[in-house]
Amino acid sequence: MATQQIFSPLPGIFYRKPAPDKPVYKNDGDVVADSDTIGLVEVMKSFNEVKAGAAGKILRFLAENEEPVMAGQPIAEIDV
Amino acid sequence: MAIKKLLIANRGEIAVRIIRAARELGIVTVQVYSKADKDSLATRLADESIEIGPPQASKSYLNQAVILEAAKSAGADAIHPGYGFLAENAEFAGAVEASGLIFVGPTAQSIRLMGDKVAAREAAASAGVPTVPGSRGRLESIDEAFALVDKTGFPVMIKAAAGGGGRGIRIARSAEEFRHLMPQAQAEALAAFGDGGLYVEKLVEGARHIEVQVLGDGHDVIHCFERECSLQRRRQKVWEEAPSPSLAPAVREKLCASAVALAQAVNYRGAGTLEYLYDDRTHDFYFLEMNTRIQVEHPVTEMITGIDLVGEMIRIAGGERLRIRQHEVRVSGHSIEVRINAEDPSKNFSPNPGTVSALGVPGGDGVRFDSMLYQGYTVPPFYDSLLAKLIVHDEDRASAIRKLERALAELNVEGLATTKSLHQALTRDADVQAGRFHTAWLEPWLESHAATLAAPLPTAKVAP
Structure with a gap:
C-alpha cells in the first residue's frame, strides 16, 4: 500500500458536496474507484468535478468544504 | 442630503466605474474587498479600502452585517451595490436605510415587488404593459x-x-x-x-431581447431608449447595442412609453431596466422583468445619449430631482459593447483565471474600455469571468461594427485566454452585420463556427 495525494486541477472554491443540502461525496475511510467524484471546484461560477484518479481508500481530506484552493493543491490523501 | 462619502459594495469593473463617477461628483470613495481582491484595481483606485472577509462571496460581498459595519466605521453616508451580489436584495436595501444610510438604488419595496416575477407581471398588466x-x-x-x-x-x-x-x-x-x-x-x-x-x-420562438433604460427620482420617470442584447450564450449576454437594429420608430415609441408607465406606476427611484421579448415579425413586445439596478451593459446607453447613468443614480440617491427632461434625451449614432470574459472560446468557454502578463488597451475616438485589469494583475478564480467591456460609438451601426473590429485588433491581453476571438468572429459575420439574430441564434452559431474560434486572428502590432 502506498499513499498518494489527489490534487485540485484548478484554482477556486472546493466543495465536498454536490449541493449545500446534500451529503458529502466521500468520507474519510471510503473506498473509491479512480473515476469516482470526490468533490467540486468552483472556478468563476462554473463547477468542475474532481475525480479520485486512482482506486484505493481515502485516508483523509486535506481541504475543507468551501475552502479556497490553488491549482495543484493537495485536497485528499488516498491509500492505493 | 448630498452624499459625501460612498461605500462600494461590489468589485471588478463596476466598482471601478462607480469610483470614477463618484470622484467626478466630488464624493470620497470607500472600497470594500475580500482577501482575494486586496490587489484589485478598485481597491487601488478608491480613496479608502476595508477588508471584509475571505474570498468566498458568501462570506464577504454577500455579508450584509460586515458591509454595514464597514460603512459605519468609515463614516460613509451611502452604499452603492453595483450589480449582482446585494444589488437586488430588498432586505439589504432596507437594512441600509434602517441604519441611517442611503442605498443608491430603489426602495426595498420596489426591489421586493419587481423581484417577485408574478407580482411584477401583475404590476405590468395593471399599468397596461403587455406581458407574454x-x-x-x-x-x-x-x-x-x-x-x-x-x-x-x-x-x-x-x-x-x-x-x-x-x-x-x-x-x-x-x-x-x-x-x-x-x-x-x-x-x-x-x-x-x-x-x-x-x-x-x-414561448415566443425566434424573439429578440430588447430592454429599456429608465431613470426615476421617486416622482418622475424618464426613459433613455432601448438596448438590444439578443446575442446570448447560456442566457448570458455577450454583445449589447443601442439603439436596437430591429425596432421600427413607431414601435420604439410605444415600447419606451410602456416602460415609463410601469416605472411611474411604482414611483421608481434610481436607474432601472425593463426587459422585453420582441417579435420582429409581428412587432409585438412583451414585458419580461425589471432589473432594479445598474446593468452591465449601461455604457451603450451612455454613449448614444451622453447621459452618465451611474452619476445620475448617485445624484438621485443624494436627494436631487431628475435633471434631465424626456425631450432632452436624444439618440446620437450607434454604440456596441462586447464582454471580454476570462473564458477560452476554443475550449468551450472554459474559465481561465490567471495573471495578466501584458496588456494593450484599444483607444481612439469613440472607444471606451471599462475594465478591472492592469498589467501584472492576477485575476482571482472566485468571482464571475467578466474582465472588461469594450464599448464603441460611431455615427451608425455599420461604422460602429468596423470600429469594434479595429479596436478588438488593438486589444491585447496576455497570460490568460479571453473572449476577444469570439467578438472578432462576430464582427465579421454577415448575419451580425445585418442585425439578423435572436436570443437562440448564437448557440448553434458557436457550434458551427468552432473551427474559426479555435484559430483566432492575430493581434495588431501595438505597444503592450
Whole structure:
C-alpha cells in the first residue's frame, strides 16, 4: 500500500458536496474507484468535478468544504 | 442630503466605474474587498479600502452585517451595490436605510415587488404593459394550468416563481409533455427554492431581447431608449447595442412609453431596466422583468445619449430631482459593447483565471474600455469571468461594427485566454452585420463556427 495525494486541477472554491443540502461525496475511510467524484471546484461560477484518479481508500481530506484552493493543491490523501 | 462619502459594495469593473463617477461628483470613495481582491484595481483606485472577509462571496460581498459595519466605521453616508451580489436584495436595501444610510438604488419595496416575477407581471398588466400570454399569477392547480394552455397553445415555458437567471425553466411542446413536466417542475422548484409556486408562459420562438433604460427620482420617470442584447450564450449576454437594429420608430415609441408607465406606476427611484421579448415579425413586445439596478451593459446607453447613468443614480440617491427632461434625451449614432470574459472560446468557454502578463488597451475616438485589469494583475478564480467591456460609438451601426473590429485588433491581453476571438468572429459575420439574430441564434452559431474560434486572428502590432 502506498499513499498518494489527489490534487485540485484548478484554482477556486472546493466543495465536498454536490449541493449545500446534500451529503458529502466521500468520507474519510471510503473506498473509491479512480473515476469516482470526490468533490467540486468552483472556478468563476462554473463547477468542475474532481475525480479520485486512482482506486484505493481515502485516508483523509486535506481541504475543507468551501475552502479556497490553488491549482495543484493537495485536497485528499488516498491509500492505493 | 448630498452624499459625501460612498461605500462600494461590489468589485471588478463596476466598482471601478462607480469610483470614477463618484470622484467626478466630488464624493470620497470607500472600497470594500475580500482577501482575494486586496490587489484589485478598485481597491487601488478608491480613496479608502476595508477588508471584509475571505474570498468566498458568501462570506464577504454577500455579508450584509460586515458591509454595514464597514460603512459605519468609515463614516460613509451611502452604499452603492453595483450589480449582482446585494444589488437586488430588498432586505439589504432596507437594512441600509434602517441604519441611517442611503442605498443608491430603489426602495426595498420596489426591489421586493419587481423581484417577485408574478407580482411584477401583475404590476405590468395593471399599468397596461403587455406581458407574454400566460398565467396572470401563480398557478394554484394542474386543472387551472390546463385551462390556461388551452388558450395560449404550445410551446410553453414552465417557470418557478422563485427562480431566476434561467434556472427552474422547462419547455413543454405538447399537452402530453406538459402533463409530464408540471409535477416534476413543482417538486424541483420546492426543492431548489423552497417555494413550489409555478407560472406558465407562451414561448415566443425566434424573439429578440430588447430592454429599456429608465431613470426615476421617486416622482418622475424618464426613459433613455432601448438596448438590444439578443446575442446570448447560456442566457448570458455577450454583445449589447443601442439603439436596437430591429425596432421600427413607431414601435420604439410605444415600447419606451410602456416602460415609463410601469416605472411611474411604482414611483421608481434610481436607474432601472425593463426587459422585453420582441417579435420582429409581428412587432409585438412583451414585458419580461425589471432589473432594479445598474446593468452591465449601461455604457451603450451612455454613449448614444451622453447621459452618465451611474452619476445620475448617485445624484438621485443624494436627494436631487431628475435633471434631465424626456425631450432632452436624444439618440446620437450607434454604440456596441462586447464582454471580454476570462473564458477560452476554443475550449468551450472554459474559465481561465490567471495573471495578466501584458496588456494593450484599444483607444481612439469613440472607444471606451471599462475594465478591472492592469498589467501584472492576477485575476482571482472566485468571482464571475467578466474582465472588461469594450464599448464603441460611431455615427451608425455599420461604422460602429468596423470600429469594434479595429479596436478588438488593438486589444491585447496576455497570460490568460479571453473572449476577444469570439467578438472578432462576430464582427465579421454577415448575419451580425445585418442585425439578423435572436436570443437562440448564437448557440448553434458557436457550434458551427468552432473551427474559426479555435484559430483566432492575430493581434495588431501595438505597444503592450
